[in-house]
Amino acid sequence: MKILFLHPNFPGQFKNIAAAAAKSGHDVYFLCQTHYGRELKNVKRLTLKGDLGNIHLDKMKISALKRNQLLAKQYRNGFLTLKKNNWIPDLVISHSGWGCGTYVKEIWPDTKLISYLEWWFNPKSTFFTYDISNKDLNINQNSITKQWERNQTIALELATSQAIVCPTKWQKQQLPKIYQNHCDVIFDGIDTKKFNKNLRDDKKQRKVLTYGTRGMDPIRAFPQFIKALPNLLDNDRNLVVEIAGIDDTFYGTHNKSEKTSWGKWAKKYLDEKNLGAKVKWVGHLGAGKYEKWLANSSCHVYLTHPFIASWSFVEALACGIPLIASNVEPVKEFCVNDSGIELVDHRCDNFLTEPVLRVLQQRCPIIYDRKIVLNLSVEKSLDAWSRVAGIELHTVD
Numbered sequence: 001m002k003i004l005f006l007h008p009n010f011p012g013q014f015k016n017i018a019a020a021a022a023k024s025g026h027d028v029y030f031l032c033q034t035h036y037g038r039e040l041k042n043v044k045r046l047t048l049k050g051d052l053g054n055i056h057l058d059k060m061k062i063s064a065l066k067r068n069q070l071l072a073k074q075y076r077n078g079f080l081t082l083k084k085n086n087w088i089p090d091l092v093i094s095h096s097g098w099g100c101g102t103y104v105k106e107i108w109p110d111t112k113l114i115s116y117l118e119w120w121f122n123p124k125s126t127f128f129t130y131d132i133s134n135k136d137l138n139i140n141q142n143s144i145t146k147q148w149e150r151n152q153t154i155a156l157e158l159a160t161s162q163a164i165v166c167p168t169k170w171q172k173q174q175l176p177k178i179y180q181n182h183c184d185v186i187f188d189g190i191d192t193k194k195f196n197k198n199l200r201d202d203k204k205q206r207k208v209l210t211y212g213t214r215g216m217d218p219i220r221a222f223p224q225f226i227k228a229l230p231n232l233l234d235n236d237r238n239l240v241v242e243i244a245g246i247d248d249t250f251y252g253t254h255n256k257s258e259k260t261s262w263g264k265w266a267k268k269y270l271d272e273k274n275l276g277a278k279v280k281w282v283g284h285l286g287a288g289k290y291e292k293w294l295a296n297s298s299c300h301v302y303l304t305h306p307f308i309a310s311w312s313f314v315e316a317l318a319c320g321i322p323l324i325a326s327n328v329e330p331v332k333e334f335c336v337n338d339s340g341i342e343l344v345d346h347r348c349d350n351f352l353t354e355p356v357l358r359v360l361q362q363r364c365p366i367i368y369d370r371k372i373v374l375n376l377s378v379e380k381s382l383d384a385w386s387r388v389a390g391i392e393l394h395t396v397d
């Protein structure tokens with residue numbers, strides 16, 4: 001079968017399924033704008049550049065809707081090139097959030113289209129109402145309207161899809177009812193061979209509190225985490241904090257009051273509190289290092305506004321790490337069977353001290369049902385994708 005994947009950034013959420021499709025003998029192409037040197041065996045990566053490429057779109061400084069519309073035209077040109085070369089896909093799997101699949105059914109009306117829905121901008125979502133006083137999130141009526149308009153390209157793609165896939169129930173609930181009825185929930189899948197409780201070294205006596213997501217984001221309550229550290233560290237002088245991630249903002253805004261990045265702001269803030277030596281910035285951790293770092297945490301903190309739950313949160317669950325997390329819907333979806341996860345309200349002052357001290361005193365891993373972890377595995381994800389897509393998929397070792 002000829003299968004085409006669409007995502008601006010290769011391989012995005014399609015790493016597991018694209019690799020599995022290629023291993024299963026399918027003829028797999030992947031259209032993207034950026035890849036940063038990443039490759040998947042036997043997946044033919046085609047990078048779209050030119051006047052509508054990623055660099056040029058960044059320079060335009062246009063609205064998200066306009067960018068999606070232009071990106072959609074670039075992908076349409078890519079479809080026409082493939083068609084001219086007599087390569088017509090039997091199946092297209094597209095990330096619907098960027099406009100990639102807008103013209104799939106115009107160019108290939110008989111091709112099966114499955115749309116991956118990461119986020120529908122629902123104005124009634126608690127995403128918009130949970131912390132309305134927080135200016136760092138850049139949520140206001142103007143931003144709500146602009147995000148609502150982004151649904152235009154998403155809606156057109158979803159309307160022409162044979163199937164819709166969401167990674168969680170929470171994300172599915174953001175959709176209009178008419179789309180929810182055609183949506184399957186399939187988690188992206190984590191590698192439970194890499195992330196598991198066997199990686200822990202319980203002989204280590206050091207007390208390390210960890211925090212790590214892709215960037216220093218207001219959406220992930222990074223400012224609140226930093227502001228909670230002085231009180232916590234004052235109550236436990238033997239505790240060391242390690243922060244993983246790059247000093248960039250992917251959701252929300254940079255620190256407007258000091259006109260700097262959140263990472264630089266945090267270092268200055270902690271230095272002024274004489275705590276700079278107690279906090280270690282480990283940066284971006286590659287494969288192997290990240291798993292070990294995560295698994296040997298004494299207590300891991302995962303905070304988030306009501307948005308999409310990060311892979312890092314589920315990876316921490318799989319490792320059985322003592323875990324403190326925000327008490328919001330996308331997190332609670334994973335907190336089942338009295339998992340032992342401490343849920344906190346990161347909007348409150350000193351929300352971190354008592355839960356962390358309690359967890360450190362207990363010094364025991366999360367009692368998390370292994371069956372639930374396995375249901376979040378790559379293998380389970382591929383089984384579900386096989387059913388929805390009607391294709392055979394083999395797990396990549």
